[in-house]
Amino acid sequence: MNISDIARLAGVSPATVSRYLNNGYVSAEKKAIIKKVIDETGYSPLASAQSLRQRRNRVIGVIVPKLSSESISRVVEGISLGLSDSGYHLFLGNTGNDVASELDYLALFQNNFVDGVIFIATEITPRHRRLFNQYTKPLVVVGQLAEGMPSVYHDDEGAAYAVVDHMIAQGSRRIAFLGVKSGDAAAGLGRHEGYRRALLDHGLEPEPTLYQEVEFSIADGYRGALRLLDGGQSFDGLFCATDNIAIGAMNCLHYSKLSVPGDVRVAGVGDSMVSKALLPALTSVHLYYQTSGQEAAQMVMGHLERGQSVNKQLRLGFELCERESTM
Amino acid sequence: MNISDIARLAGVSPATVSRYLNNGYVSAEKKAIIKKVIDETGYSPLASAQSLRQRRNRVIGVIVPKLSSESISRVVEGISLGLSDSGYHLFLGNTGNDVASELDYLALFQNNFVDGVIFIATEITPRHRRLFNQYTKPLVVVGQLAEGMPSVYHDDEGAAYAVVDHMIAQGSRRIAFLGVKSGDAAAGLGRHEGYRRALLDHGLEPEPTLYQEVEFSIADGYRGALRLLDGGQSFDGLFCATDNIAIGAMNCLHYSKLSVPGDVRVAGVGDSMVSKALLPALTSVHLYYQTSGQEAAQMVMGHLERGQSVNKQLRLGFELCERESTM
Numbered sequence: 001m002n003i004s005d006i007a008r009l010a011g012v013s014p015a016t017v018s019r020y021l022n023n024g025y026v027s028a029e030k031k032a033i034i035k036k037v038i039d040e041t042g043y044s045p046l047a048s049a050q051s052l053r054q055r056r057n058r059v060i061g062v063i064v065p066k067l068s069s070e071s072i073s074r075v076v077e078g079i080s081l082g083l084s085d086s087g088y089h090l091f092l093g094n095t096g097n098d099v100a101s102e103l104d105y106l107a108l109f110q111n112n113f114v115d116g117v118i119f120i121a122t123e124i125t126p127r128h129r130r131l132f133n134q135y136t137k138p139l140v141v142v143g144q145l146a147e148g149m150p151s152v153y154h155d156d157e158g159a160a161y162a163v164v165d166h167m168i169a170q171g172s173r174r175i176a177f178l179g180v181k182s183g184d185a186a187a188g189l190g191r192h193e194g195y196r197r198a199l200l201d202h203g204l205e206p207e208p209t210l211y212q213e214v215e216f217s218i219a220d221g222y223r224g225a226l227r228l229l230d231g232g233q234s235f236d237g238l239f240c241a242t243d244n245i246a247i248g249a250m251n252c253l254h255y256s257k258l259s260v261p262g263d264v265r266v267a268g269v270g271d272s273m274v275s276k277a278l279l280p281a282l283t284s285v286h287l288y289y290q291t292s293g294q295e296a297a298q299m300v301m302g303h304l305e306r307g308q309s310v311n312k313q314l315r316l317g318f319e320l321c322e323r324e325s326t327m
Numbered sequence: 328m329n330i331s332d333i334a335r336l337a338g339v340s341p342a343t344v345s346r347y348l349n350n351g352y353v354s355a356e357k358k359a360i361i362k363k364v365i366d367e368t369g370y371s372p373l374a375s376a377q378s379l380r381q382r383r384n385r386v387i388g389v390i391v392p393k394l395s396s397e398s399i400s401r402v403v404e405g406i407s408l409g410l411s412d413s414g415y416h417l418f419l420g421n422t423g424n425d426v427a428s429e430l431d432y433l434a435l436f437q438n439n440f441v442d443g444v445i446f447i448a449t450e451i452t453p454r455h456r457r458l459f460n461q462y463t464k465p466l467v468v469v470g471q472l473a474e475g476m477p478s479v480y481h482d483d484e485g486a487a488y489a490v491v492d493h494m495i496a497q498g499s500r501r502i503a504f505l506g507v508k509s510g511d512a513a514a515g516l517g518r519h520e521g522y523r524r525a526l527l528d529h530g531l532e533p534e535p536t537l538y539q540e541v542e543f544s545i546a547d548g549y550r551g552a553l554r555l556l557d558g559g560q561s562f563d564g565l566f567c568a569t570d571n572i573a574i575g576a577m578n579c580l581h582y583s584k585l586s587v588p589g590d591v592r593v594a595g596v597g598d599s600m601v602s603k604a605l606l607p608a609l610t611s612v613h614l615y616y617q618t619s620g621q622e623a624a625q626m627v628m629g630h631l632e633r634g635q636s637v638n639k640q641l642r643l644g645f646e647l648c649e650r651e652s653t654m
Contacts, residue, residue: 039366059418067404068617073394080394080421090419091386094407113440218604244600251604274601277545277574279581290395 010037058088060300061109061117065097069216070272071242071289075120075142078293086301088115099125106131106139116300118142118293123183138303140296144186145313150303152295152314156186156269159285159318160194163267164239166283168202170326172237172265175199176210178224178249179241187216191241191269209233214245221248229256236264237326243268243275243284250278250325265326271319280324288316337364385415387627388436388444392424396543397599398569398616402447402469405620413628415442426452433458433466443627445469445620450510465630467623471513477630478640479623483513483596486612486645487521490594491566493610495529497653499564499592502526503537505551505576506568514543518568518596536560541572548575556583563591564653570595570602570611577609577652592653598646607651615643 003021007014010033020026020034060083064072080090091114093105102119106128109117116138121128124146132139132149141151167175177195182188196206210233214224221240225248228235238253240246246268250260260266260280268275271286295314302308330348334341337360347353347361389406391399407417418441420432429446433455436444443465448455451473459466459476468478494502504522509515523533537560541551548567552575555562565580567573573595577587587593587607595602598613622641629635 035366062419067394067400067407068397069400070395070397073396073400077394077421080419081423084421084423090421092389092407092417092419094404094411094417096408096411218600222604247601247604251606254606273545273571274574277549277578279578279606 006034006037006041009041010034057113057115058086059091059114060088060297061091061093061105061112061114063093063095063102063105063109063117063119065095065102065120065122067094071270071287072120074289075293075296078290078295079118079142079297080293081290082294082297083301086297086305088297088301097122099123099127103127103131106135110135110137115304116140118296118300121146122187124185138300140299142292142296144184145315148311150299150312152292152299152316153186154287154292154316155318156190156287157194157197159269159287159320160191160239160241161198162194162318162320163269163283163285164195164198164237165201166320166322167237167239167265167267167326168198168204170261170265172326173204174207174210174235175204175237175239176212176228176233176235177206177239177241178212178214178221178228178245180216180245181213187241187269195239210235214241216242216244218244218248218251221245222252223248225249225252226256238264238266240266240268243270243272243282246282246284246325247274247278250282260325261327267326271321275321276323278325280327283323283326284321286319286321288318292316333361333364333368336368337361384440384442385413386418386441387415387624388418388420388432388439388441390420390422390429390432390436390444390446392422392429392447392449394421398597398614399447401616402620402623405617405622406445406469406624407620408617409621409624410628413624413632415624415628424449426450426454430454430458433462437462437464442631443467445623445627448473449514451512465627467626469619469623471511472640472642475638477626477638479619479626479643480513480641481614481619481643482645483517483614484521484524486596486614486647487518487566487568488525489521489645489647490596490610490612491522491525491564492528493647493649494564494566494592494594494653495525495531497588497592499653500531501534501537501562502531502564502566503539503555503560503562504533504566504568505539505541505548505555505572507543507572508540514568514596522566537562541568543569543571545571545575545578548572549579550575552576552579553583565591565593567593567595570597570599570609573609573611573652574601574605577605587652588654594653598648602648603650605652607654610650610653611648613646613648615645619643 003014003017007017095101120142121144145153179192180188212224214220267283271284275282275284330341330344334344422428447469448471472480506519507515539551541547594610598611602609602611
């Protein structure tokens, strides 16, 4: 039972019913007829309007850990492009990297007017998984492989392997690593594992003294490199889990009178806009951030528009960008 | 007349009325009473729900030209912080720098469920102004001074003046300028005017041959600097309308065997995250992007929550960041 049904039964136009329900102008005669039909059918305009809204909102909730990050803003840009192609809009939930706020947004979106949800994840905890398992709206996870859930993610391990393999081929033997927390299965664990595997495949031993855990920032890259140097370790390669970390590290090496790549080859991950404009230009690996957003948008709209409910886990590849910092 | 009024008249709780309206469980007895009250009062749950939603959505529509820009993502981060402090959410419209799409979003938000609108503007055309004049929802413009409209913007002219004044104080006499289109009153016209005024105040003549118009990108900064050099012009200073343009220009100077700051002092605007980590570190001027977003959020919520309908135009200052590139 919807507005058109009421209109048909009352012999008026749907627009008239809509005006009636919204207290707009309707002649007294038509008012009486519509009221009678509504009373007789037990039609509840609010519940019905909600289900109409459900179908017609064309809004996707997007949950992000922050916006002031080039990689995340590229993903959101991709989602935005993917959605607008199909006339969908984007409702943004910015969690400030807070797990509780992520869970709040997931619950909010589940119970509210968005049609589907895209979640840019950094860490997937058991609490996330419990929520995923009960989720009743189309939900796509981006940036992490979420088992059993539609996901779009990057080959972080392969990307890290390729960079470190390249540094070894260029002649580096003692390669230090500035990584991020392993709770982040992609940028943390995955890139660390790629680094380890590349070393081992070349008969090199990953040394705990050559590892420092840092945050995702230029400033922390600087601090991490400083801790390595202060620890008295010598190294001829420095692999960084992100370009920003690498930029800070290169800065620290410069002020410590070490030349890049002469004394230390340096590489990052992400192929940020600035990586190619640095002096020396930074070797990095391109991840398809914008594409991942577009793919996630396609996936969630596939569920909504074409009823594609097959769980898919889409892993996107990478492209090694060899530049001066590892020559 | 709202749900509480109906509840009072029917002698039931508001939650019961809400369940009734949403076809949830209500005893037959209470159902009859509520129905009677609704019939007698002529209460329209849909219209009322809409006005409740109007008050309760706590959603602000935010219109952005793009997301993959550090300055814009900082503004959006600020808006997001400002809104979430008050339990408001952010509905994002990404226009891809397209005026028609901006106007569409302004119209969409005016006619839909958002409570207010924040518009991150790059250019304000007569078509924008016509729409502004008829706008019925609280609307705040960020990044440009929109006459007659609540606006939060930056002292772009003052910022450019300060940088160029500093370059002159450091000894530069022939200062070239890579600027952006003057349709952008802030980053285009304003920064150009600051450059001109600083030169004139020091008895220097702005020379048309030392000006190139470029796009907002590292790559275009490179191209702009190349055009200046190819034009055979000599200059000992290069002021760039943004840090990204300056980064590309420094790159071009480097590959043209010109040293920074030895041969050419270079400066940008925006104090981007990477500016201080460049080699040499880039002189720039800090604009309060994140603060501008927070202020805009406060302004729009002031209208909504406290009925502050005074038009305010808030101009934020700047901070000169003197670094190696102009020493």
